[in-house]
Amino acid sequence: MxxxxxxxxxxxxxxxxxxxxxxxxxxxxxxxxxxxxxxLAPDDYQQGATVKIMFLHVPxxxxxxxxxxxxxxxxxGTLVWRHPLADVAAKAAAPIGAxxxxxxxxxxxxxxxxxxxTYWVWDARLTSELILLLLYLAVIAVWRTVEDPSRAAxxxxxxxxxxxxxxxxxxxxxxxxxxxxxxxxxxxxxxxxIDRSILMPLFVMAIAxxxxxxxxxxxxxxxxxLRRRVRTLRLMQASAVS
Amino acid sequence: MRPLAALLFRDxxxxxxxxxxxxxxxxxxxxxxxxxxxxxxxxxPLLKRIGPAILWLAALLASLLALDRLFASDHEDGSLDLIxxxxxxxxxxxxxxxxxxxxxxxxPLIIAAPLTGLFLNIDPAAEAALTLTLLVGTPALTFIGLIxxxxxxxxxxxxxxxxxxxxxxxxxxxxxxVAAANAAITGPVPFGxxxxxxxxLTLMSVVVGPFAAAAALRQEME
Numbered sequence: 001m002x003x004x005x006x007x008x009x010x011x012x013x014x015x016x017x018x019x020x021x022x023x024x025x026x027x028x029x030x031x032x033x034x035x036x037x038x039x040l041a042p043d044d045y046q047q048g049a050t051v052k053i054m055f056l057h058v059p060x061x062x063x064x065x066x067x068x069x070x071x072x073x074x075x076x077g078t079l080v081w082r083h084p085l086a087d088v089a090a091k092a093a094a095p096i097g098a099x100x101x102x103x104x105x106x107x108x109x110x111x112x113x114x115x116x117x118t119y120w121v122w123d124a125r126l127t128s129e130l131i132l133l134l135l136y137l138a139v140i141a142v143w144r145t146v147e148d149p150s151r152a153a154x155x156x157x158x159x160x161x162x163x164x165x166x167x168x169x170x171x172x173x174x175x176x177x178x179x180x181x182x183x184x185x186x187x188x189x190x191x192x193x194i195d196r197s198i199l200m201p202l203f204v205m206a207i208a209x210x211x212x213x214x215x216x217x218x219x220x221x222x223x224x225x226l227r228r229r230v231r232t233l234r235l236m237q238a239s240a241v242s
Numbered sequence: 243m244r245p246l247a248a249l250l251f252r253d254x255x256x257x258x259x260x261x262x263x264x265x266x267x268x269x270x271x272x273x274x275x276x277x278x279x280x281x282x283x284x285x286x287p288l289l290k291r292i293g294p295a296i297l298w299l300a301a302l303l304a305s306l307l308a309l310d311r312l313f314a315s316d317h318e319d320g321s322l323d324l325i326x327x328x329x330x331x332x333x334x335x336x337x338x339x340x341x342x343x344x345x346x347x348x349x350p351l352i353i354a355a356p357l358t359g360l361f362l363n364i365d366p367a368a369e370a371a372l373t374l375t376l377l378v379g380t381p382a383l384t385f386i387g388l389i390x391x392x393x394x395x396x397x398x399x400x401x402x403x404x405x406x407x408x409x410x411x412x413x414x415x416x417x418x419x420v421a422a423a424n425a426a427i428t429g430p431v432p433f434g435x436x437x438x439x440x441x442x443l444t445l446m447s448v449v450v451g452p453f454a455a456a457a458a459l460r461q462e463m464e
Contacts, residue, residue, distance in 0.1 A: 079457070127413070134410040141406050145397060154461035155393045159407060162389055162454050169414075 009085060009225050016222045023215040030208035038100060038199035044198075055201055057211035060104035064132060065167055066213065067097020071139070071165045075157035085221075086199040087153035088228075090160065091143055092220035096213060098136035115221060124173035125181035128166060135163040147229065245330045246338045253342035256315075258309070267304045267347035268354050274300040275358045286363045292360035294372050294423035298416055300358075301351050301376055305383040306408060308347050310401040312339060312391040313459065324397075326463055337452040338457070340381075340388050348380035371426030371433060375440060379419040382444040385451030386411050392458035414461070415443050 034055070044051035070093045077086025108126070109119040120126065139156050146152035172182055257264040277287060278296050289296075316322040325335055355376055359369040390408035394400030421436035 131410050131413055137404045138410060141403055142393065145399075145403050151396075151462065157459060158389065158458045158461070159393060161451065162411065173330055177262070 009088075013222060013225060016218045020215060020218055020222070023211060023218065024071060027211040027215050030204065030211055034201060034205040034208045038206055041198050041201050045113060050111055050114050051198065053107050054198075055205045057104055057107040057111060058202060059206045060100045060107065061129070062206060063128070063209055063213045064097055064101035064104050065170060066210070067100060068123050068132065068136070068160070068164060068167055070159045070217070071097065075160040078153050078157040079111075079161075084150065087150060088221050088224045089217070090153060090156060091149075092217055092224055094136055094139050094143065094156075096216050096220065098133060098140065100209075100213070101133045101136060120152060121180050123180045124177040125170065128170040132166050132170060135159075135166060139163070142237065149231075180228045198225060245328065246334060249330075249335060250338050250342050254346055255340055257342065257346035264308075264346040264350065267307050267331055270307055271300045271304040271351050271354060274303060274411065275361060275424065279361070285426060289361075290363040291428075292423035293359065293364045294368075294375075294427065295374065295420050296339040296362060296397075297355060297358060298379075298419050298423070301348075301355075301380055302409075302412060302416060305347055305380060305387060306405055308343060309384075309387040309391045309408070310394060310404045312343055312388070314400060317395050317463075322459075322463065327457070332456040332459065333452045336388060336392070336455045337385075337448070338365050340451065340455075343387075344381050344384040347349075348384055351380065352376050368423075368427040372423045375419050375422045375426075375437065378437070378444055379415055379440050382415045382440075382447040383412055384389075385444075385447040386415070388451045388455040389458065393454035395459065396462050415440070418443060419458055 026202035038052055038055040041052065042056075043049050043239045071090045074093065087207065105126075113119050113122070139159060142156050142159060143152055146155055168212045174231075254264075275296060278292075282288060282292070313322060316325065325349045330333070339398065352373055355373045356369055359372060364372065387404075387408050389411070390404045391400075393407060397403060418436045418440040421431070422433060422440055423429045425436055426433045
């Protein structure tokens, strides 16, 4: 099957309907394994059990950024190819990405309270992540303000591409500024500085969260396509009556 | 060049006439700065410390004021359609409108800043540095704001959405503007470090803003 078949909303729907149960099942299994491994993982010698918050925090942070990445690609699809499915993908990704970004901030501040002694500091990593959340909310606000969906999609696309500047700022904030948030420790040239016993559950959780994201994304896209069909049918019905 | 110059003068003339927003911005700026001592108390050492932040915040909010009318009023009276059909490149047109907006709202703020600095107990040398940061930084606010103004152009209640879109994007400008002003007043960072980053942010927004805003206008006006 050529990739372009995916661009047809009906084909996409049948494919999504077939894939979603499998993806959901896989997500549940991976989350089960990940959570079980996280529970078994040893406590940190300094942080004690609070280190386990990381198993939720790091994958959420990664998915919050992935969400904006997907929206940026979809924005290209909207602006360059005018593809309705790209609009749908961008619209579906916004609330999911916002939720993961919020989860990242909440888990981070719950971890910060015992470890740093404060829920919140205005350091570069935290601030840039908060701005990402605000940008997500701005995008959702645009979606909810502009009535015509394809016009909303184009306005959102431009805002998304401009807002993508925040992604490298988040990624490199710990290198560019002297932050309270620790530097990158999972992916490094010299190898990870995290012990295997903690790194393994982290990887499993990251993969499980990614599958969760993909499942939610496909389901949200399916719902959005159906919602648009309902809207079109209503418009047709209304014009037939009058 | 002639159509662009004509557009610049037209926009500035509209801004200073009745119904234009030119003096509204600077008035708003003065009101906000006056309100702060009521909120935090007339504590002069405290005002001196937070003065640069107050001036920057007031400038940011004031530059938002006229933005929602920047393209919307042209859209309502139809002149935006004429501009879109014209031969001048839309990016340049948008940039010229940005310059007109800055000249009528940004520049008056900078002229008023020394006076407000007096209210906030900022000494003359620091005031000069602060005014310099505003001079360099406020164009960035305008040119980032262009993007929001273009996205919100066809909305009836675009003003609030505009603020929600634009404010998160202006955070870096605010950070380095206030950092440069504070560096000049208290140190220990040399003034040049944050100030050059502020210059870079302004130059970047002068490039990115018109292109993104022009793209948004083309999409919106189809």
